[in-house]
Amino acid sequence: MGINHHFEHLLKRHQLKRTEARLRVLNLLVNKKTATSQPDLESVIGDVDRVTLYRILNAFEEKGIIHKVFDLNGTANYAICSSDCDEHHHNDEHLHFNCSNCKNVYCLDELDMPPIVLPAGFKLEKLSFSATGLCPKCANKE
Numbered sequence: 001m002g003i004n005h006h007f008e009h010l011l012k013r014h015q016l017k018r019t020e021a022r023l024r025v026l027n028l029l030v031n032k033k034t035a036t037s038q039p040d041l042e043s044v045i046g047d048v049d050r051v052t053l054y055r056i057l058n059a060f061e062e063k064g065i066i067h068k069v070f071d072l073n074g075t076a077n078y079a080i081c082s083s084d085c086d087e088h089h090h091n092d093e094h095l096h097f098n099c100s101n102c103k104n105v106y107c108l109d110e111l112d113m114p115p116i117v118l119p120a121g122f123k124l125e126k127l128s129f130s131a132t133g134l135c136p137k138c139a140n141k142e
């Protein structure tokens with residue numbers, strides 16, 4: 001109940017109508033440590049059809065609720081944004097860690113990334129940090 005209430009606020013803040021399917025997608029994404037692909041979402045979300053899910057993900061991305069990140073297979077994955085993203089600007093300049101074994105993508109937003117100062121004349125539009133290696137789960141199996 002409390003959680004759903006929070007999600008309803010989130011939708012409202014981003015001018016999106018509350019629907020059962022939207023709440024369900026939010027719930028799934030918030031509770032995952034890793035970014036999630038659309039096929040993975042499809043397999044767990046139940047009776048939300050593919051087109052609806054596609055539209056929800058697009059709307060969420062446009063509004064600054066989720067951001068897209070590609071895994072090592074080139075598949076788009078989605079993860080919840082930091083609270084300072086909105087429909088005008090995404091501000092997810094955290095490190096994305098790609099596990100070369102399980103192919104999961106982790107948003108390591110607890111790390112402080114160094115400020116980037118570009119040479120004169122360059123105008124920054126988007127900054128992204130990514131790393132490849134083994135996640136703790138896979139590293140432990142070695």
Ligand SMILES: [Zn+2]
Nearest residue numbers: 067081085090
């Ligand atoms: Zn964002």
Ligand SMILES: [Zn+2]
Nearest residue numbers: 099102135138
């Ligand atoms: Zn892994």
Ligand SMILES: [Zn+2]
Nearest residue numbers: 069079092107
């Ligand atoms: Zn991320």
